[in-house]
Amino acid sequence: MRIFKLAAELQNYALEQKRAGRTIGLVPTMGFLHAGHASLIDIARKKADIVIVSIFVNPTQFGPNEDLDKYPRDFEHDKALCIEHGADAVFAPEPGAMYAPDASTWVEETVLSKPLCGARRPIHFRGVTTVVAKLFNLAQPDCAVFGRKDAQQLFVIKRMVRDLNFPIEIIAAPLVRGEDGLALSSRNRYLTEDEHRRALVLSRALRAAVPALKRAGYTAAADIVAAMKQEIAAAGGQVDYVEALDADTLAAPTEATSAILLAVAVYFGTTRLIDNELVQVK
Amino acid sequence: MRIFKLAAELQNYALEQKRAGRTIGLVPTMGFLHAGHASLIDIARKKADIVIVSIFVNPTQFGPNEDLDKYPRDFEHDKALCIEHGADAVFAPEPGAMYAPDASTWVEETVLSKPLCGARRPIHFRGVTTVVAKLFNLAQPDCAVFGRKDAQQLFVIKRMVRDLNFPIEIIAAPLVRGEDGLALSSRNRYLTEDEHRRALVLSRALRAAVPALKRAGYTAAADIVAAMKQEIAAAGGQVDYVEALDADTLAAPTEATSAILLAVAVYFGTTRLIDNELVQVK
Numbered sequence: 001m002r003i004f005k006l007a008a009e010l011q012n013y014a015l016e017q018k019r020a021g022r023t024i025g026l027v028p029t030m031g032f033l034h035a036g037h038a039s040l041i042d043i044a045r046k047k048a049d050i051v052i053v054s055i056f057v058n059p060t061q062f063g064p065n066e067d068l069d070k071y072p073r074d075f076e077h078d079k080a081l082c083i084e085h086g087a088d089a090v091f092a093p094e095p096g097a098m099y100a101p102d103a104s105t106w107v108e109e110t111v112l113s114k115p116l117c118g119a120r121r122p123i124h125f126r127g128v129t130t131v132v133a134k135l136f137n138l139a140q141p142d143c144a145v146f147g148r149k150d151a152q153q154l155f156v157i158k159r160m161v162r163d164l165n166f167p168i169e170i171i172a173a174p175l176v177r178g179e180d181g182l183a184l185s186s187r188n189r190y191l192t193e194d195e196h197r198r199a200l201v202l203s204r205a206l207r208a209a210v211p212a213l214k215r216a217g218y219t220a221a222a223d224i225v226a227a228m229k230q231e232i233a234a235a236g237g238q239v240d241y242v243e244a245l246d247a248d249t250l251a252a253p254t255e256a257t258s259a260i261l262l263a264v265a266v267y268f269g270t271t272r273l274i275d276n277e278l279v280q281v282k
Numbered sequence: 283m284r285i286f287k288l289a290a291e292l293q294n295y296a297l298e299q300k301r302a303g304r305t306i307g308l309v310p311t312m313g314f315l316h317a318g319h320a321s322l323i324d325i326a327r328k329k330a331d332i333v334i335v336s337i338f339v340n341p342t343q344f345g346p347n348e349d350l351d352k353y354p355r356d357f358e359h360d361k362a363l364c365i366e367h368g369a370d371a372v373f374a375p376e377p378g379a380m381y382a383p384d385a386s387t388w389v390e391e392t393v394l395s396k397p398l399c400g401a402r403r404p405i406h407f408r409g410v411t412t413v414v415a416k417l418f419n420l421a422q423p424d425c426a427v428f429g430r431k432d433a434q435q436l437f438v439i440k441r442m443v444r445d446l447n448f449p450i451e452i453i454a455a456p457l458v459r460g461e462d463g464l465a466l467s468s469r470n471r472y473l474t475e476d477e478h479r480r481a482l483v484l485s486r487a488l489r490a491a492v493p494a495l496k497r498a499g500y501t502a503a504a505d506i507v508a509a510m511k512q513e514i515a516a517a518g519g520q521v522d523y524v525e526a527l528d529a530d531t532l533a534a535p536t537e538a539t540s541a542i543l544l545a546v547a548v549y550f551g552t553t554r555l556i557d558n559e560l561v562q563v564k
Contacts, residue, residue: 007447011447011449015449018300019303021301100444100445102393103445104391104392104393104394104441104445105389105390105391105392105411105441105442105445105446106389106390106392107387107388107389107390107415107446108387108388108389108390109386109387110386110387110388111384111386112386129387130446133389133446134445134446134447137446137447137448137449138447140449159386159387160387162382163382163385163386163387163416164387164389164412164415164416164419165289165293165416165419165420166419167293167297167419167422
């Protein structure tokens, strides 16, 4: 497996693969890889001739009071996982290899990025779309795999790809949970044992809400959200948001809504976790 | 020569050419082509296997009170010119083929786009960078040719390409003037005979300023600019701006400045013309 630290190295490699007629699958990650990431690599492996995994804790998507500095890193473990799952190359740049000191260009999605995490983390998605556009231009993928755990990110990226005409298929991979139901996340390692146990309320509350929402439709969304907030607070979670939105527009659901994104962001201690269910209501 | 109206048609063609191992040169234009555009096509023709000319009066780079509706169009003439200069394909989409009704993604350069035309046309460069990023993803060029007449646009595009890692060489083509010195522009056709004659002051004032600026350096910039404003006003031009800026930063020139962009935007009647000289001062 090749390991690239410099943007130009990755791009030369990718362009060479394309010239040789090979297809490329990209799996963009922030590292500290778990079984969720592994499932993305497996999907790319089935889909493309060449699989590139990027590992980059992107500073431009972290706010000033967020966990950029303490975000967990373990390159040796990540490397081993990528090899085990058959990646052809890992791109692991330092921030200075990704951003010039006078970098001044941003890619910004201005609608789907606004609610949910976008309302709480105002520069987050601008950082995500910018770095993903850069990774697309560097890795030249035919397809890129993103997890449904970051549902809003997936929607924003799909919109960017459509709006900017990237010739790339975005593949949405199922959310992967631990045996106890907690959505896998690199941030789970911040949790104490007690916080981890309390955080199980997220998947429990989401799972319980799905049949109710399916049955009663969008008019029941407000009541279901209120009940979830109560249940989560009772378990010791500090709710950042619990929302039920039209999955196409990320606006309030209406009669026309065919799928509802039920999304939560909740603090346990100082750790902010997100989880969601996509509910077909038509 | 192929003519494409749909984004997907162009992209399929471009990807097919790339798979066949051919290089692509892109010449983005707003049509109503003149000898300046022809020189860009000639450069692309020498540089790449396949030359694609885009002809698109991009609505997102026009402000609400600008000349979008009356911008001159002549597709038959443009087509003939492209054939004559050996283009392989023309991409001439309708606005609806370029922008979805709910398009919500912008590419924005936030430093070099701010002074000069950016200060007078606040959404202009955001529209330019967005449409050029889209054209890059559709036409998949190895190189793209832009004229030095739109000096600030050239700088902004170069910065975007660097910041977003597009694998594209940006080629700067010399400004082309008519025999009387007026910089060629599709907008020149708006000018009355009298306005055209008055507008010759632009190239005259710029040409006269070059040796003075070269000799005296950046400390003389303010005096030179003031003299140019006076000369242009005396000839009946209404100055939008005359500025001398560091060509690397588009900020005020300093001791460290190695090249100065001397740029003017001036109304003659209701027609706004731009012109510039790039002056090496070191």
